Amino acid sequence: MVDVLIVLIKIVLALTWFLLLTLLLTWVERKESAVVQDRIGANRAAVFGRRLFGLFQPFADAIKMLFKEDFTPPFADRALHTLAPFLSFFFVAVTVAAVPFGDAVVVGGKRIALQVVDLNAGLLFILAMLSLAVYGILLSGWASRNRLSLLGGLRGGAQLISYELALGLSLVGIVMVYPSLRLSEIVHFQGLNLFGFLPRWGVILQPLGFVVFLVAVMAETKRVPFDLPEGESEIVGFFTEYSGLKWGMFMMTDFMEVIVAACLLTTLYFGGWQVPWLGADGFHFPWGGTWLLPKWLVTVLQVGAFNVKVVFFCWLQVLLRWTYPRFRYDQLMRFGWTWLVPLGVVNILLTAVLLII
Amino acid sequence: MKILSDAVEIVRGGLITARHFVVNMWFHTWRFLGLRTKRAGAVTIQYPEVRREVAPRHRSLHRLVRRPDGKPRCVACMLCVTVCPSECIFVEAAEDPDPEVQKYPARFTIDLSRCCFCGFCVEACPEDAIRMDTGKLEVAGRARADLEYTVEKLV
Numbered sequence: 001m002v003d004v005l006i007v008l009i010k011i012v013l014a015l016t017w018f019l020l021l022t023l024l025l026t027w028v029e030r031k032e033s034a035v036v037q038d039r040i041g042a043n044r045a046a047v048f049g050r051r052l053f054g055l056f057q058p059f060a061d062a063i064k065m066l067f068k069e070d071f072t073p074p075f076a077d078r079a080l081h082t083l084a085p086f087l088s089f090f091f092v093a094v095t096v097a098a099v100p101f102g103d104a105v106v107v108g109g110k111r112i113a114l115q116v117v118d119l120n121a122g123l124l125f126i127l128a129m130l131s132l133a134v135y136g137i138l139l140s141g142w143a144s145r146n147r148l149s150l151l152g153g154l155r156g157g158a159q160l161i162s163y164e165l166a167l168g169l170s171l172v173g174i175v176m177v178y179p180s181l182r183l184s185e186i187v188h189f190q191g192l193n194l195f196g197f198l199p200r201w202g203v204i205l206q207p208l209g210f211v212v213f214l215v216a217v218m219a220e221t222k223r224v225p226f227d228l229p230e231g232e233s234e235i236v237g238f239f240t241e242y243s244g245l246k247w248g249m250f251m252m253t254d255f256m257e258v259i260v261a262a263c264l265l266t267t268l269y270f271g272g273w274q275v276p277w278l279g280a281d282g283f284h285f286p287w288g289g290t291w292l293l294p295k296w297l298v299t300v301l302q303v304g305a306f307n308v309k310v311v312f313f314c315w316l317q318v319l320l321r322w323t324y325p326r327f328r329y330d331q332l333m334r335f336g337w338t339w340l341v342p343l344g345v346v347n348i349l350l351t352a353v354l355l356i357i
Numbered sequence: 358m359k360i361l362s363d364a365v366e367i368v369r370g371g372l373i374t375a376r377h378f379v380v381n382m383w384f385h386t387w388r389f390l391g392l393r394t395k396r397a398g399a400v401t402i403q404y405p406e407v408r409r410e411v412a413p414r415h416r417s418l419h420r421l422v423r424r425p426d427g428k429p430r431c432v433a434c435m436l437c438v439t440v441c442p443s444e445c446i447f448v449e450a451a452e453d454p455d456p457e458v459q460k461y462p463a464r465f466t467i468d469l470s471r472c473c474f475c476g477f478c479v480e481a482c483p484e485d486a487i488r489m490d491t492g493k494l495e496v497a498g499r500a501r502a503d504l505e506y507t508v509e510k511l512v
Contacts, residue, residue, distance in 0.1 A: 035381045036374045040401040323374040324367070339360070 002110075010116045011097070018096045018259065023058040025255045025314055030057065032315065033322045062248070070244035073144070080143035085242065085249040088136020092256045095129045098122035099263045100184045102273045102302040103280065105295075114273075114303065115184060122183035123175070126264065127168065130220060133253070134160040137222075137229055137238050140250070144241035152238035155329065156222065156229030162336045163219035163226075169344025170212040173351045174268050177205045187272035191279070197286035199276045202269035208347045210269045212340055217264060218317060219336070221257040225324040228332055262313035270309050273302040411492055416476045418493035419467055421511045422486050429512055430486035433460040437478035437487060445471035446478060462508065469496050470504040 027042075031054065034041025043054040072081055102114035119125050134157055141153015175181060178189040192200045203210045219226040230237035239250045266272055277283050278301060282292035293301075327335065385398035402409055411417065421429045433450035451463035478487050498504045 032378065035385070035398070036377050038377065038381060038398075038400050040399045040403070319374055319378065320371060323371050 006110075006112060007116070014096050014099075014101075014116050015093065017101075018093065018256065021259055021310075021314075022252055022255045023062070025258060025318075026058045026061065026251075027055060028314065029255070029318050029321075030054070032318045036319065036322050065245050065248035068244040070246060073146075073241050075145045076241060077143040077145065080139050081241070082246070084136050084140035084143055085239075085246040085253075086136075087139060088133050088253045089249045089256075091129045091133040091136065092253050092260060095126045095260050096263070098125050098183055099260075099267065100187055100272055101306055102299055104184075105299050113184065114299075118182065118184050121181045123171065123181045123186070123268075126183075126260070127164075127171070130257070130260065131160070131164050133257070136250075136253070140242065141238040144238075146241050148235040149238050149240045151235050152229045152231060152240070155231065155235075156238055159219060159222065159226065159228055159332060159336075162333065163216045163340070166212055166336060166340035166344050167216040167220060169341060170206075170209045170216060170347060171268070172344075173206045173209040173347045174202055176348070176351050176355060177202070183267055183272075187267060187274060190271040191274045193277070193286065199271055199274065201271040201274075206269065206347065206351070208343065208350065212343050212347060213269065214265065216340060217261040218320065219332075221254065221261050221317070223254060223258065223317070224321040224326060226332060227326060228329055258314055258317050259310065261317065262310045265313045266306060266309040270313075272309075273306040275301055275305045278302070411494070415492070416474050416479075416489040418469075418489070418491045418496055419472075419478070419506070419511055420488050420491045421465065421508065422488055423512055428461065429465070429508060430484050431462045431465060431482075432458060432484055432486070433462045433465075434483065436481045436483065440477045440481040442475060442477065443471045443473050445469070465508045465511065467506050467511065468504065469506055470498075470501050 031041045033039075041054065042057040043051055045051070045054055045056040045060040047056050072078055097116040098119050100113070100115040100118075104111050104113045106112070137156035137160070138153045141149045141151070141156070144150070174186070178186045180186055180189070190199065190201050194200045194204065198204060222229050230239075239247055242250060277285055278298065280298065281295075282290060282298065284290050381398040383398075384394050384396060387394045388398060421431060424430050431448075433448050435448055435450075438444075438446045438448050445468040447464065447466045447468070448462050449464035450460045453459055453461040474489070476489055479489055496504065
C-alpha cells in the first residue's frame with residue numbers, strides 16, 4: 001500500500017516538474033530568442049499590474065488555446081484526427097518515468113529511488129517511446145486528409161526513422177562504456193573518476209558519440225534546423241488541420257521533447273545528478289581534501305545539479321534553434337545517412353578498440 | 358576537408374548568437390539592478406509608453422491654426438479643396454461680419470479615411486491656416502463617420 005502511494009506521489013511530482021518546465025520553456029524560448037536578436041520579447045501579460053518579465057505569458061497562451069474553437073475538418077478521419085495529438089503527447093510524457101532525478105534516499109528505513117520506475121532497460125524504454133511518438137505525427141498527417149499535412153507526416157516519419165538510427169548508434173558507445181541499460185546505474189558509473197581526478201562523464205569518454213547524439217537528438221525534437229515535418233514556409237506541416245488545444249498539444253510535445261533531450265544529454269553524457277567529486281557523504285577532492293556534508297544536503301545538491309544541467313541543455317537547444325537556418329530535405333537526408341550514421345559506426349569501432357586496449 | 362571548415366562555421370554561428378545573448382543579458386541585468394550602462398540590452402522601444410521622437414517636418418494629423426481671437430484662420434478660399442489629390446477636404450463658406458476677413462468656414466471637414474497625408478493642403482494655404490504638426494500618429498475609428506474630422510476636432 002505504502003509502495004503504491006510512493007509511486008503515485010512520484011508520478012505526480014515528475015509530471016508536475018515536466019509540465020511546469022514545459023510551460024517555462026515556452027517562456028524561455030520567447031525571451032531567449034528575443035535577447036539573442038537584441039529584442040525584449042513578450043512582456044505584456046500582467047496579473048494585478050505585475051508583468052514579471054512576461055512570466056504570465058505561457059498561462060495567457062494556455063487560456064487562449066483552451067478557449068479557441070476546436071475544429072475538426074469534415075473531410076478528416078474524426079477518430080484518428082482526435083487520437084493523434086494525444087498519442088504524441090502521451091509517448092513523450094511517459095519518458096520522464098525513467099529519468100533519474102537523484103540518488104536513492106532512505107526515509108524511515110525505506111529506500112526510495114528519485115526516479116518513477118528504475119527500469120532495467122530504461123535507456124531502451126526512452127528510445128522506444130521517443131520512436132513511438134512518430135506515430136502521432138504520421139497519424140495526424142494521414143487523418144487530416146490534406147496532402148500537405150500528409151507530406152509533413154511522411155517527412156516526419158522519414159526524418160525521425162533515419163535519425164533514430166544515428167541516435168541508437170551513438171548510444172551503443174555509451175552502453176559499451178557503462179555496461180548497463182539501467183539509467184541509474186549509468187549515472188552511478190559516471191560518479192567514478194578517471195585517472196583519479198577527471199569525472200568519468202560520458203562527454204569525456206565519448207566525445208564523438210556526444211556530437212552525433214546532440215545532432216540526432218535535435219533532429220528528433222524536429223525543431224528548426226531539422227523542422228522539415230513542419231516546413232513552415234512550404235507545407236506548414238502535419239498539424240495544418242489542427243486548432244485550439246489539439247494544436248497546443250503538438251506544440252507542447254515539441255517543447256517536452258526538448259526537455260527529454262536535455263534529460264538524456266544530462267543523464268548519459270554529463271553525469272546526470274552527479275556533482276564532480278561529490279560522494280554519498282560529501283566532497284572528496286582529488287587533491288586530498290574532504291568536506292563532509294549531511295545526507296539531505298547531498299541529495300539537494302544532486303537534484304539541483306540535475307536541474308541546472310537540464311536547464312542548461314534546454315538553453316543550448318533553444319540557442320541552436322535560433323541560430324541555424326533550416327536544412328533542405330535532401331541535405332537533411334544526406335547529412336543523416338552519409339555523415340551521422342557512419343560517424344556513429346566509427347564511434348562504436350573506436351570505443352571497442354579502446355576498451356580492448 | 359570542406360566538412361571541417363563547415364563544422365567550424367557552424368560552431369562560430371552558435372558562438373555569435375551566444376555572444377549576443379551574454380552581452381545583452383549583461384546589460385539587462387545591470388539595468389534591472391538600477392545601474393546606468395552605456396547602452397540598453399535591447400533596441401526595442403516600448404511603443405505605447407515610450408515614443409520615438411518624430412522629425413520636425415513629419416506630416417501627422419492636421420491642425421487648424423487660430424487667430425488671436427480664437428476663430429480659425431481659414432478664410433474658406435477653397436485652395437486646399439482644389440489641390441487635395443484625394444478630395445478629402447470639404448469646406449462650406451459663410452460670410453464673416455469682419456470686412457477684413459470676409460469669409461469663414463461654416464463647415465470644414467477632413468475625411469481622414471481618404472486623406473493620404475501628402476501635405477499639399479498645407480503648401481497651398483495662403484493664410485497658413487492648416488498645418489500638420491500635431492505629432493498625433495494614431496488616427497483610428499470604429500466607423501467611417503468617426504474619421505470625418507470637423508472644425509471642432511481640428512482646431
